[in-house]
Amino acid sequence: MKIMNDRDVMAIPTRTAVAVMEEVFRERSMRSFISPPRMHMDSPDGKIVFTSGGSLSEHVMGFRVYTTFGDGDQATLVYDSKNGKLKGAVMGSFLGALRTGSIGAVSTRYMSNHNADIMGIIGSGNQAFTQAITSATVRNFREIHVYSPNTEHRNNFADRIEKVTGILAVAEESSSAVAEISQVLILATTSSVPVIKAGDIAPGTHIISVGRKSVNEHELDHDVADLAAVVATDSLDQINSYDPPHFMSGSKTGGNIVELADVVSGKKLGRISRDDITLFLSVGLSGTEVALANLVLESSGRKEP
Numbered sequence: 001m002k003i004m005n006d007r008d009v010m011a012i013p014t015r016t017a018v019a020v021m022e023e024v025f026r027e028r029s030m031r032s033f034i035s036p037p038r039m040h041m042d043s044p045d046g047k048i049v050f051t052s053g054g055s056l057s058e059h060v061m062g063f064r065v066y067t068t069f070g071d072g073d074q075a076t077l078v079y080d081s082k083n084g085k086l087k088g089a090v091m092g093s094f095l096g097a098l099r100t101g102s103i104g105a106v107s108t109r110y111m112s113n114h115n116a117d118i119m120g121i122i123g124s125g126n127q128a129f130t131q132a133i134t135s136a137t138v139r140n141f142r143e144i145h146v147y148s149p150n151t152e153h154r155n156n157f158a159d160r161i162e163k164v165t166g167i168l169a170v171a172e173e174s175s176s177a178v179a180e181i182s183q184v185l186i187l188a189t190t191s192s193v194p195v196i197k198a199g200d201i202a203p204g205t206h207i208i209s210v211g212r213k214s215v216n217e218h219e220l221d222h223d224v225a226d227l228a229a230v231v232a233t234d235s236l237d238q239i240n241s242y243d244p245p246h247f248m249s250g251s252k253t254g255g256n257i258v259e260l261a262d263v264v265s266g267k268k269l270g271r272i273s274r275d276d277i278t279l280f281l282s283v284g285l286s287g288t289e290v291a292l293a294n295l296v297l298e299s300s301g302r303k304e305p
Helices: 006-010 014-029 094-111 126-135 151-165 175-181 222-227 236-240 260-265 288-299
Strands: 002-004 039-043 046-055 060-067 074-080 086-091 118-122 143-147 168-171 184-187 206-209 230-233 278-281
Touching: 002 288, 006 086, 006 094, 006 288, 014 094, 014 126, 014 260, 014 288, 046 288, 060 094, 060 288, 074 094, 074 288, 086 288, 094 126, 094 206, 094 230, 094 260, 094 278, 094 288, 118 126, 118 175, 126 151, 126 184, 143 151, 143 175, 151 168, 230 236, 230 260
Parallel strands: 002 086, 118 143, 118 184, 143 168, 184 206, 206 278, 230 278
Antiparallel strands: 039 046, 046 060, 060 074, 074 086
């Protein structure tokens, strides 16, 4: 049995990870990708959480398990569903961050304007990093603008992003300054209150929200969400199972959220006009970690062409 780690995940070409996620959503639209609700066990110390799923066509099934206590170690196990054999395991947290970023990039490909060339990022953690490097592969960005409340963090993050992507990255002094200039705007914060306002958003912007989305704690303002002509998520089941409910529950657009899978397959439009504001609510579709872990395991020892 193969056992891989974060270093092996980081060796996967970013474009390849995005392509795997795009194929997952095509399969999901055809109902050949299984993604049951996540399950968790609670204790006074925290939770152990299981997310499972897999591809019927590729005969790949598995699950990820992680904790909310201690260091939060993660493991993703992949099975061959034709013979029941355990193909291997991927240990570490970067797999989850890369798949979440790659899903965001799929939304950028199908929901942003084709000529969008300025990316904005609010946040400076691993989720912000993977969102940036993956979306940078699907649009020809000429600038990336970054904000984080900590000056040192945002400056270091801008330097890191520029080094990895080769795109000019600029650290800004406020979230509003980032939002006002962005054509693709990524929110990947730990904030429990909105970090941007409706008046900050330019026409035609595609917004990705990765952070908190409950009715009590949400990084995105209701007024911003109500601007969106199209709102999509990777899993309606998951966002509708939020407890407490997701922040758009009861809003005028809350009942019109569509599945990203249907946008990818063409069943739904990702945007209607050039000036539309579009919104992707990232919740982390269960089973996508398994698809990416399978790629990591199958790429082991294989040379890229």
